[in-house]
Amino acid sequence: MVKWLGRQTLRVVSGFGDFALFTGAAFRSAVQSKRLVRRIVRAFYEQGALCLPVILIVGTFTGLVLGLQGYYVLNRFGSDGLLGALVSLSLVREMAPVLAALMLVGQAGSALAAELGIQRNSEQIVALETMGVSSHGYLVGPRLIAAIVVFPLQTALFVAVGLWGGSLSGSLLLGVDSGVYWSAVERAVESPDVRECFIKAAVFGFLTMSICAYHGFNAHRCRSATGARAVSASTTRAVVHSSIVVLAADYVITSFLV
Amino acid sequence: MAASTQADLLLQVEGLTKCFGDHVVLAGVGLNVRRGSVSTVLGPSGAGKSVFLKCLADVVRPDAGEIRFDGRLMALGDPVARAEFRRRCSFLFQNNALFDSLTALENVALPLEQTTDLPNRAIRERSLEALRQLEMENYGEHYPGQLSGGMQKRLALARAIVTRPELVFFDEPTAGLDPLRRNAVFAMIAKYQRQFGFTALIVTHDVVEALVASDRVALLEHGRICFEGTPAEFSASTLPVVCGFRDSAEALGNTLAAIRRGEDIQPGDS
Numbered sequence: 001m002v003k004w005l006g007r008q009t010l011r012v013v014s015g016f017g018d019f020a021l022f023t024g025a026a027f028r029s030a031v032q033s034k035r036l037v038r039r040i041v042r043a044f045y046e047q048g049a050l051c052l053p054v055i056l057i058v059g060t061f062t063g064l065v066l067g068l069q070g071y072y073v074l075n076r077f078g079s080d081g082l083l084g085a086l087v088s089l090s091l092v093r094e095m096a097p098v099l100a101a102l103m104l105v106g107q108a109g110s111a112l113a114a115e116l117g118i119q120r121n122s123e124q125i126v127a128l129e130t131m132g133v134s135s136h137g138y139l140v141g142p143r144l145i146a147a148i149v150v151f152p153l154q155t156a157l158f159v160a161v162g163l164w165g166g167s168l169s170g171s172l173l174l175g176v177d178s179g180v181y182w183s184a185v186e187r188a189v190e191s192p193d194v195r196e197c198f199i200k201a202a203v204f205g206f207l208t209m210s211i212c213a214y215h216g217f218n219a220h221r222c223r224s225a226t227g228a229r230a231v232s233a234s235t236t237r238a239v240v241h242s243s244i245v246v247l248a249a250d251y252v253i254t255s256f257l258v
Numbered sequence: 259m260a261a262s263t264q265a266d267l268l269l270q271v272e273g274l275t276k277c278f279g280d281h282v283v284l285a286g287v288g289l290n291v292r293r294g295s296v297s298t299v300l301g302p303s304g305a306g307k308s309v310f311l312k313c314l315a316d317v318v319r320p321d322a323g324e325i326r327f328d329g330r331l332m333a334l335g336d337p338v339a340r341a342e343f344r345r346r347c348s349f350l351f352q353n354n355a356l357f358d359s360l361t362a363l364e365n366v367a368l369p370l371e372q373t374t375d376l377p378n379r380a381i382r383e384r385s386l387e388a389l390r391q392l393e394m395e396n397y398g399e400h401y402p403g404q405l406s407g408g409m410q411k412r413l414a415l416a417r418a419i420v421t422r423p424e425l426v427f428f429d430e431p432t433a434g435l436d437p438l439r440r441n442a443v444f445a446m447i448a449k450y451q452r453q454f455g456f457t458a459l460i461v462t463h464d465v466v467e468a469l470v471a472s473d474r475v476a477l478l479e480h481g482r483i484c485f486e487g488t489p490a491e492f493s494a495s496t497l498p499v500v501c502g503f504r505d506s507a508e509a510l511g512n513t514l515a516a517i518r519r520g521e522d523i524q525p526g527d528s
Contacts, residue, residue, distance in 0.1 A: 034372055119357075126317050127355035131421075132344035133372040 022136070022217070023144070023210045029134035030141020039138070043146030047108040047209075051154065054103045059158040062099060063165020066090055070166070071174045083176050084184030087166035088159075092189055092197045096158040098250050101204035104154060105242040109212035112143060113238035116216030117231035125217070140213045144206060151205025152198045159197070196257045203249055208242040215241070265329075268293040268425055268457050269314070274323035276309055283309045285481035286323070291425075291474075296451055296458045298468040300503065301478035307461035308352070308429055310478060314459070315349045315427050316340055327425075345373065348418035348456075352430040354410050356402040356417070363389065363398035366417045373421065388420040389413075391453070407435070411443060419454055426451075428460040432467065440464055444471040465504055469493065477503060 215238035269291035
């Protein structure tokens with residue numbers, strides 16, 4: 001039992017070490033690699049443009065639901081004028097960074113893990129190494145750099161459409177005055193809230209894309225499966241681990257920033 | 259004389275050893291590859307040919323042994339020598355390892371874009387030239403998935419030669435191909451080896467084609483080089499391991515004849 005526990009502990013610690021080395025190598029090699037900007041732009045497109053629909057849809061519905069729930073709770077206390085404050089603070093401080101990150105993991109992160117897993121299986125990653133091209137710098141680094149920028153932008157968009165969704169359900173459907181709603185938003189959100197939102201989004205972007213890239217890149221190390229199943233297993237692990245890390249990191253960051 | 263022979267060797271391998279757990283794949287392999295030659299390492303499936311080639315190409319790290327490229331020791335350390343080695347070598351994979359999300363032209367341009375400081379126009383011209391030399395100039399905008407198996411092989415070769423390497427490794431270039439295509443691939447390697455002047459090191463189990471297309475032949479079995487010499491020496495060799503491998507088709511004929519005669523022969527007895 002003790003031996004098993006020790007072995008598992010060593011495995012987890014060496015796993016963290018391996019992940020840290022992987023991420024470090026990705027950044028270091030990316031900075032040294034050629035034509036980096038072009039690949040960062042490509043990553044912007046993958047994580048930005050391709051994920052816009054899901055951010056817009058989920059952001060709108062989150063705002064609609066917040067507006068609806070918030071209205072009925074606040075209305076009980078005769079405070080429905082504070083609906084804008086409730087929707088905006090909920091979105092800016094918690095819901096937008098977390099939900100946007102989860103949506104981006106579901107779309108861009110899973111795609112990244114699967115793509116790298118297939119490239120590993122078909123020896124494309126080894127081919128890069130034989131050409132003298134750093135696979136970390138070429139395939140991973142640009143995606144991590146892009147994630148640190150794209151996640152905050154997507155989160156900001158999520159907040160914007162969420163506020164609009166909240167206004168739609170609160171003002172248009174339930175009769176809260178539109179001016180009251182938007183002035184409550186303006187009064188409630190302060191710069192520390194926005195800073196917290198962007199810090200969270202950037203950290204989530206870095207962590208989730210690193211985890212997804214790590215699992216896809218190392219699909220060949222999967223113990224339980226080989227070939228296509230290893231790609232599927234590594235993609236699943238990437239999404240599950242990233243989602244857990246988003247929630248755990250959210251708690252840690254919030255406890256430091258609040 | 260000895261000095262000129264030494265200078266003539268582009269790649270020298272000594273005592274190369276590789277184990278996966280308890281399984282010894284390479285047990286002290288030694289091989290010399292002459293500059294400008296086509297050398298082939300033959301061996302049955304599972305003999306460790308691909309592992310040997312990947313150790314040489316610095317993809318798999320050997321457990322022991324020395325690899326000298328152009329007289330310079332490069333294995334097991336010395337990142338500068340390894341980087342120099344990679345710059346001067348190319349690798350053609352068994353399954354081609356083409357980037358399926360890039361077009362043929364982008365595939366060929368990739369090593370130039372990432373390893374040289376050439377301007378974009380020069381990269382494009384050199385990539386188009388490589389495609390033209392491989393008679394692929396009309397397929398530059400096609401994706402690998404839209405090309406036939408033979409075209410993919412040529413595209414992979416175009417990518418391998420675009421950096422003008424001195425040494426090209428070919429890992430089972432004819433695996434899974436029919437006899438006509440096998441001949442075509444060996445003819446292609448011989449043609450472009452003469453055209454571009456690179457040194458070719460091929461691993462394969464196609465004896466007949468290898469003997470015709472190669473200058474030197476080695477036989478890898480049980481993790482060791484059992485024979486090294488010219489194709490003529492290979493054909494004339496009386497070593498049992500060489501005979502067993504070389505005359506496998508004849509042995510199959512004998513086995514089938516015995517089965518037809520009604521003799522109780524177990525497959526593999528030959």
